[in-house]
Amino acid sequence: MPDTLPDISTEADIRLMVDTFYGKVNHDALLAPIFNGFAQVNWESHLPIMYDFWSSILLGSARYHGRPFPKHLPLPIDATHFKRWLELFLTTVDELYAGPKAEEAKLRALNIANMFEYRLRQRGPLQVH
Numbered sequence: 001m002p003d004t005l006p007d008i009s010t011e012a013d014i015r016l017m018v019d020t021f022y023g024k025v026n027h028d029a030l031l032a033p034i035f036n037g038f039a040q041v042n043w044e045s046h047l048p049i050m051y052d053f054w055s056s057i058l059l060g061s062a063r064y065h066g067r068p069f070p071k072h073l074p075l076p077i078d079a080t081h082f083k084r085w086l087e088l089f090l091t092t093v094d095e096l097y098a099g100p101k102a103e104e105a106k107l108r109a110l111n112i113a114n115m116f117e118y119r120l121r122q123r124g125p126l127q128v129h
């Protein structure tokens with residue numbers, strides 16, 4: 001069965017990946033309260049930003065011009081949250097796609113998650129910037 005999965009190659013593939021992933025996030029007891037409680041995310045505007053983000057990374061569309069890290073600075077998240085975020089993301093990709101782009105998606109997510117987690121650990125009461 002996994003042999004028959006397509007790779008990520010179109011904008012529609014990116015949208016399905018992002019929609020499926022945040023569908024899981026919204027049902028997750030650990031992450032849903034962060035997105036919907038603490039951050040009060042407006043999904044109508046957040047999802048298109050995430051389509052642009054992943055399309056820029058995987059399809060080279062260069063539509064995303066933001067700086068994601070600062071948005072995560074105020075969030076009450078630690079290694080536990082990143083572990084869950086990654087589990088859901090990797091599962092999503094593996095359920096839907098297989099191939100070089102799918103591998104790239106998982107690798108980029110892993111690298112960015114590790115980088116965010118590392119940088120968030122530098123947060124402290126004395127942070128001045």
Ligand code: HEM
Nearest residue numbers: 034039041042053066067068071077081082085109112113
């Ligand atoms: C526990 C892990 C994470 C949580 C709880 C989280 C949560 C959030 C929240 C609440 C926002 C702000 C949405 C808004 O502006 O309304 C956001 C934005 C964003 N996140 Fe995350 N995030 C996590 C990990 C990641 C990772 C690993 C990536 C990248 C692979 C990522 C990429 C982004 C991007 C690109 C944005 C949009 C920033 C912008 O508005 O330009 N996030 N995230």
